Amino acid sequence: MKAGIVGLPNVGKSTLFNSLSNAKAQSANFPFCTIEPNVGVINVPDPRLLKLESLVNPQQVLPATVEIVDIAGLVKGASKGEGLGNQFLGNIRETDAILHVLRCFDNDNIVHVDGKVNPIRDKETIDIELQLKDLETVEKKLEKVKRAAKTGNKEAQKELATLQKVKDGLESGVSVRAVELDEDDRKTFVKPLQFITDKPVMYVCNVDEDAAVKGNEYVKLVQEAVKDEGAKVLTLAVGVEADIAELEDFEERKMFLEDLGLEEAGVAKLIRSAYALLNLQTYFTAGEKEVRAWTIPIGATAPQAAGVIHTDFEKGFIRAEVIKYNDFVEFGSEAKVKEAGKLNVEGKEYIVEDGDVMNFRFNV
Numbered sequence: 001m002k003a004g005i006v007g008l009p010n011v012g013k014s015t016l017f018n019s020l021s022n023a024k025a026q027s028a029n030f031p032f033c034t035i036e037p038n039v040g041v042i043n044v045p046d047p048r049l050l051k052l053e054s055l056v057n058p059q060q061v062l063p064a065t066v067e068i069v070d071i072a073g074l075v076k077g078a079s080k081g082e083g084l085g086n087q088f089l090g091n092i093r094e095t096d097a098i099l100h101v102l103r104c105f106d107n108d109n110i111v112h113v114d115g116k117v118n119p120i121r122d123k124e125t126i127d128i129e130l131q132l133k134d135l136e137t138v139e140k141k142l143e144k145v146k147r148a149a150k151t152g153n154k155e156a157q158k159e160l161a162t163l164q165k166v167k168d169g170l171e172s173g174v175s176v177r178a179v180e181l182d183e184d185d186r187k188t189f190v191k192p193l194q195f196i197t198d199k200p201v202m203y204v205c206n207v208d209e210d211a212a213v214k215g216n217e218y219v220k221l222v223q224e225a226v227k228d229e230g231a232k233v234l235t236l237a238v239g240v241e242a243d244i245a246e247l248e249d250f251e252e253r254k255m256f257l258e259d260l261g262l263e264e265a266g267v268a269k270l271i272r273s274a275y276a277l278l279n280l281q282t283y284f285t286a287g288e289k290e291v292r293a294w295t296i297p298i299g300a301t302a303p304q305a306a307g308v309i310h311t312d313f314e315k316g317f318i319r320a321e322v323i324k325y326n327d328f329v330e331f332g333s334e335a336k337v338k339e340a341g342k343l344n345v346e347g348k349e350y351i352v353e354d355g356d357v358m359n360f361r362f363n364v
């Protein structure tokens with residue numbers, strides 16, 4: 001899974017990137033600080049991993065990971081080559097989800113490229129740029145499809161009609177995800193084009209420390225503005241999150257969070273929300289060598305889950321031994337779970353559930 005961060009220049013994108021990943025991006029108080037995209041890996045925090053570690057005592061623990069891309073800020077006209085963002089929108093096309101950072105804090109020392117803090121206007125500016133980029137994509141594709149449709153090809157005519165709707169929508173400021181389309185047509189003709197505005201989006205309201213828990217007026221405006229989109233709005237004191245991420249010591253982190261009135265780092269919540277946004281879930285493997293979290297789509301079968309570890313596991317899948325996470329914790333070890341008759345043997349049709357502790361049997 002891969003997520004991309006977008007937003008105006010100087011709104012806290014790289015700061016967010018730094019609070020999420022252990023890669024270090026340059027963040028500073030001037031627009032277009034970021035030029036080349038930053039790519040990092042996020043470890044997905046999961047308290048269940050710590051619990052499994054304490055029970056199994058493995059040589060290593062490997063969390064699930066998400067890749068994250070931080071690009072240059074976008075400005076009005078970015079899609080026409082204004083600023084630096086446009087050339088990097090390609091990096092965003094390759095991601096599975098968008099984190100849209102909105103500046104929701106006042107601070108006269110931090111430059112706002114459009115002069116005044118206004119998250120609603122900022123959001124529109126970015127949306128328009130992303131829509132214009134998608135318009136380019138659909139126009140290019142339409143050229144080809146039109147030719148095929150002229151020859152009388154029925155499928156091409158259907159595709160033409162679908163893409164025309166997308167184009168009309170984009171031209172009137174509607175993101176691809178909000179254009180009304182037949183679900184099958186969307187899957188066949190629209191999904192493969194990887195439109196940026198078709199990706200699930202989460203709005204990250206970057207607030208100052210005082211608003212970390214309750215948000216502020218700007219956040220309320222954002223929530224109101226996007227309520228029909230069904231998109232998630234997250235309030236995050238991004239600057240503070242970056243400071244917390246710097247702390248190595250667990251206790252120190254905890255104290256810092258308590259001072260702010262937070263139970264956990266906001267980025268943990270953000271990552272969980274991103275999982276939900278993408279319909280992803282986690283299963284575990286727990287052996288003496290390693291305890292590890294794996295990411296799979298909700299609804300994945302046992303062989304598909306095995307395939308995330310290795311394609312051979314999927315091809316040669318025989319069966320899976322499954323322990324429910326709660327049973328593992330209750331009985332304390334695989335052997336004890338077995339004794340209690342709580343280890344289930346499952347076949348190819350088994351739909352994996354979040355938190356399953358799995359063992360695969362396969363032929364190579």
Ligand SMILES: Nc1ncnc2c1ncn2[C@@H]1O[C@H](COP(=O)(O)OP(=O)(O)OP(=O)(O)O)[C@@H](O)[C@H]1O
Pocket residue numbers: 007008009010011012013014015016026027028029030031032033034035071072073074105107110206207208209237238239240
């Ligand atoms: N919540 C906040 N409160 C106060 N200052 C903040 C907050 N979030 C970020 N900043 C500051 O804003 C400045 C810009 O942050 P950052 O470099 O992350 O922006 P950016 O969106 O990546 O910009 P660019 O598009 O230019 O790369 C930095 O000085 C950062 O410390």
Ligand SMILES: [Mg+2]
Pocket residue numbers: 013014015026027033034070071072073
């Ligand atoms: Mg930056």
